[in-house]
Amino acid sequence: MKIIFFLIVLSLITATGFLLAFFWAVKSGQYEDDITPSMRLMIEEDMIEKIESKPNSK
Amino acid sequence: MTQSETFYYDNKIVRDFGVATALWCVVAFTVGLIAALQLVWPAANLSLEYTTFGRLRPLHTNAAIFAFVGNGIFMGVYYSLQRLLKTRMYSDLLSKIHFWGWQLIIVAAALTLPLGITSSKEYAELEWPIDIAIALVWVVFGINMFGTILKRRENHLYVAIWFYIATWITVTILHIFNNLEIPVSAFKSIPVFAGVQDALVQWWYGHNAVAFFLTTPYLGLMYYFLPKAANRPVYSYKLSIIHFWALIFIYIWAGPHHLLYTSLPGWAQALGTVFSLMLIAPSWGGMLNGLLTLRGAWDKVRQDPVLKFMVVAITAYGMATLEGPLLSIKSVNAISHYTDWTIAHVHVGTLGWNGMLTFGILYWLWPRLYGNKLFSTKLANLHFWLGTLGIIFYTVPIYWAGWTQSMMWKQFGADGLLVYSNFLETVTQILPMYMLRVLGGTIYITGAFVMVYNLIKTARSGKLIANVEASAPARAVAGSHKGEYWHKWIERKPITMLIASAVVVAIGGLVEIFPMMLIDNNVPKIASVKPYTPLELEGRDIYIKEGCVGCHSQMVRPFRSETERYGEYSKSGEFIYDRPFLWGSKRTGPDLHRVGGKYPNSWHYNHMKDPETMSPGSIMPPYPWLLKKEINSDYTAAKIKVLQTLNTPYPNGYADRAVADLKLQAQGIADDLRKNGVEVEGLENKEIVALIAYLQRLGTDIKPKATVERIQ
Numbered sequence: 225m226k227i228i229f230f231l232i233v234l235s236l237i238t239a240t241g242f243l244l245a246f247f248w249a250v251k252s253g254q255y256e257d258d259i260t261p262s263m264r265l266m267i268e269e270d271m272i273e274k275i276e277s278k279p280n281s282k
Numbered sequence: 283m284t285q286s287e288t289f290y291y292d293n294k295i296v297r298d299f300g301v302a303t304a305l306w307c308v309v310a311f312t313v314g315l316i317a318a319l320q321l322v323w324p325a326a327n328l329s330l331e332y333t334t335f336g337r338l339r340p341l342h343t344n345a346a347i348f349a350f351v352g353n354g355i356f357m358g359v360y361y362s363l364q365r366l367l368k369t370r371m372y373s374d375l376l377s378k379i380h381f382w383g384w385q386l387i388i389v390a391a392a393l394t395l396p397l398g399i400t401s402s403k404e405y406a407e408l409e410w411p412i413d414i415a416i417a418l419v420w421v422v423f424g425i426n427m428f429g430t431i432l433k434r435r436e437n438h439l440y441v442a443i444w445f446y447i448a449t450w451i452t453v454t455i456l457h458i459f460n461n462l463e464i465p466v467s468a469f470k471s472i473p474v475f476a477g478v479q480d481a482l483v484q485w486w487y488g489h490n491a492v493a494f495f496l497t498t499p500y501l502g503l504m505y506y507f508l509p510k511a512a513n514r515p516v517y518s519y520k521l522s523i524i525h526f527w528a529l530i531f532i533y534i535w536a537g538p539h540h541l542l543y544t545s546l547p548g549w550a551q552a553l554g555t556v557f558s559l560m561l562i563a564p565s566w567g568g569m570l571n572g573l574l575t576l577r578g579a580w581d582k583v584r585q586d587p588v589l590k591f592m593v594v595a596i597t598a599y600g601m602a603t604l605e606g607p608l609l610s611i612k613s614v615n616a617i618s619h620y621t622d623w624t625i626a627h628v629h630v631g632t633l634g635w636n637g638m639l640t641f642g643i644l645y646w647l648w649p650r651l652y653g654n655k656l657f658s659t660k661l662a663n664l665h666f667w668l669g670t671l672g673i674i675f676y677t678v679p680i681y682w683a684g685w686t687q688s689m690m691w692k693q694f695g696a697d698g699l700l701v702y703s704n705f706l707e708t709v710t711q712i713l714p715m716y717m718l719r720v721l722g723g724t725i726y727i728t729g730a731f732v733m734v735y736n737l738i739k740t741a742r743s744g745k746l747i748a749n750v751e752a753s754a755p756a757r758a759v760a761g762s763h764k765g766e767y768w769h770k771w772i773e774r775k776p777i778t779m780l781i782a783s784a785v786v787v788a789i790g791g792l793v794e795i796f797p798m799m800l801i802d803n804n805v806p807k808i809a810s811v812k813p814y815t816p817l818e819l820e821g822r823d824i825y826i827k828e829g830c831v832g833c834h835s836q837m838v839r840p841f842r843s844e845t846e847r848y849g850e851y852s853k854s855g856e857f858i859y860d861r862p863f864l865w866g867s868k869r870t871g872p873d874l875h876r877v878g879g880k881y882p883n884s885w886h887y888n889h890m891k892d893p894e895t896m897s898p899g900s901i902m903p904p905y906p907w908l909l910k911k912e913i914n915s916d917y918t919a920a921k922i923k924v925l926q927t928l929n930t931p932y933p934n935g936y937a938d939r940a941v942a943d944l945k946l947q948a949q950g951i952a953d954d955l956r957k958n959g960v961e962v963e964g965l966e967n968k969e970i971v972a973l974i975a976y977l978q979r980l981g982t983d984i985k986p987k988a989t990v991e992r993i994q
Binding site for chain 1: 479515
């Protein structure tokens with residue numbers, strides 16, 4: 225059943241990729257603040273100053 | 283602090299995906315309803331070969347998953363990603379290519395599946411040219427998403443974005459490896475894996491498609507749209523992070539639970555069960571995080587249809603993710619597998635979790651996209667109740683049907699014989715449940731139509747705000763990029779592109795190298811198991827084309843109730859020439875692995891012509907076109923050649939003799955049919971003969987006396 229080992233290796237590679245992403249996230253300070261991100265989601269609407277139908281910048 | 287920059291969110295692309303979501307949801311449900319109707323009333327296929335259950339089922343599942351939920355994902359991602367990252371999407375052009383490319387793929391699916399162009403692998407039925415198109419459009423989506431992430435103005439990646447990233451990466455890998463196939467013609471390919479190996483790759487894909495297409499992206503959407511709709515921050519951001527990482531690490535190992543009690547090695551089955559049970563923890567963590575977000579806001583739930591939809595969606599998610607692990611326990615799976623229990627389970631997931639969350643998001647988004655209020659809250663509430671009742675009326679009868687039928691299959695009398703030895707008895711018993719299911723589906727789809735009306739009215743009374751102005755300071759990037767503005771990333775686009783293409787090329791390389799290493803089968807070989815004859819091969823492809831696998835399994839499990847009913851249980855070595863494997867996942871009709879030699883050729887002929895003549899009360903539709911259409915042997919030689927490159931032991935140069943052999947074997951079957959009173963001109967050229975050859979071959983290789991002639 226080589227295919228099982230193949231799938232396991234493939235899954236391990238994927239999982240390792242996720243693990244590296246996790247380390248990056250922790251190291252780069254993504255999780256230093258675990259309160260305000262959920263708050264910021266709420267206030268972003270306030271930043272919209274006005275609504276226009278045509279963009280004037282790319 | 284850097285200066286504030288002004289930019290515009292692209293709302294038009296969100297609207298486009300939203301329209302597509304609403305459109306395809308109606309299509310997917312309608313096709314599902316017609317398919318459900320055919321199970322109680324086979325004539326609902328209008329006697330057309332294009333609309334039989336076998337061909338509609340993959341159309342329904344693909345439309346529900348990739349058209350309805352797929353567009354729902356993109357709608358939500360394009361809306362939330364821009365706002366979470368404080369930037370417009372990376373490229374308007376890529377957004378457009380992504381949108382139209384995806385719709386074209388859906389149209390291609392809607393055309394090819396009724397035509398019988400299918401690889402037969404569940405949720406991966408589309409043939410190779412469409413597979414390539416999917417990969418390309420998916421890469422376009424990836425570049426657009428990662429480009430947006432790179433040019434973001436917000437340093438922190440909100441948890442929803444992590445769910446989107448995991449979705450993209452995993453679906454890419456799954457799609458590639460489950461679609462490794464060698465083309466025979468423009469619309470036909472042969473998978474590189476065979477039998478047990480093919481089954482394992484397929485269900486590793488199938489399970490993870492549920493995980494990373496129907497679950498993780500929608501969890502991302504939940505984490506964005508639920509707090510927005512409730513106007514409360516998520517209950518615990520910390521829990522959402524744990525939820526995310528735990529979920530993706532555990533999910534990818536649970537695939538083998540789809541193959542319990544099959545020919546898959548026991549330890550692999552155990553692995554699948556253990557990880558499936560572990561999944562309860564992160565799944566319920568996510569569900570509770572969602573429900574607890576509404577703490578102190580339940581008064582709003584009473585008022586706001588958007589929140590009602592979301593609460594039912596999250597509850598359905600909780601139920602489905604508790605039930606899923608339970609179904610992965612072998613003793614439960616022994617009862618549930620191949621029955622309608624599985625169908626009920628997946629519909630709690632798609633109608634409940636995906637459907638209701640999508641509806642909630644659509645109702646929340648539409649007024650915001652069109653700068654007005656929802657046309658009618660009353661109609662939205664009506665839709666909510668139609669949706670919820672529809673789910674109940676759909677799933678309860680189907681759960682009941684599954685349990686009833688499974689118990690009947692396993693019922694032994696005092697004499698030690700099967701009480702319901704005629705499979706058909708166990709089908710007619712549950713037909714009332716199938717009728718109730720049609721009712722449930724009708725209620726649910728009515729709700730969808732009410733929604734479409736409501737959304738159209740809302741759009742008509744407002745004006746699309748195609749671009750929304752916003753402003754935010756540029757991102758101060760840590761490390762070497764410190765102080766860099768987002769447009770610097772755009773300036774370095776060639777490098778980004780280079781990296782992206784390197785990844786694509788690397789994957790392409792893997793695709794070519796790995797399968798070649800793996801073609802050699804390690805499945806225990808059984809000396810008497812021989813490759814299919816050319817006629818059987820063509821018959822097998824007709825079996826695939828007609829979607830027989832949608833209702834008939836080819837996997838006798840090692841239970842007394844099954845060996846008594848069908849014969850010797852299936853061995854892994856019997857499938858080494860099965861490309862693709864055709865084990866199936868549902869027994870609406872009986873298992874066919876040991877059907878070879880069970881009935882005379884004329885029985886099969888009459889049965890395919892009109893099943894009711896041989897099995898009164900059968901819900902299988904007639905296949906009269908098989909008696910008229912001629913066998914297409916144009917590609918027989920090409921198929922043999924491809925199989926030879928995959929180490930199928932046909933003699934050297936056999937491809938040249940294949941068609942002659944095919945004709946010879948067909949003549950034999952036609953003669954036998956004539957002897958038994960079938961008088962049709964040119965019978966030996968008809969598709970039915972090839973199909974009979976295949977059916978008579980099934981499972982006969984390990985019988986003491988093989989009843990079918992073989993090559994060599």
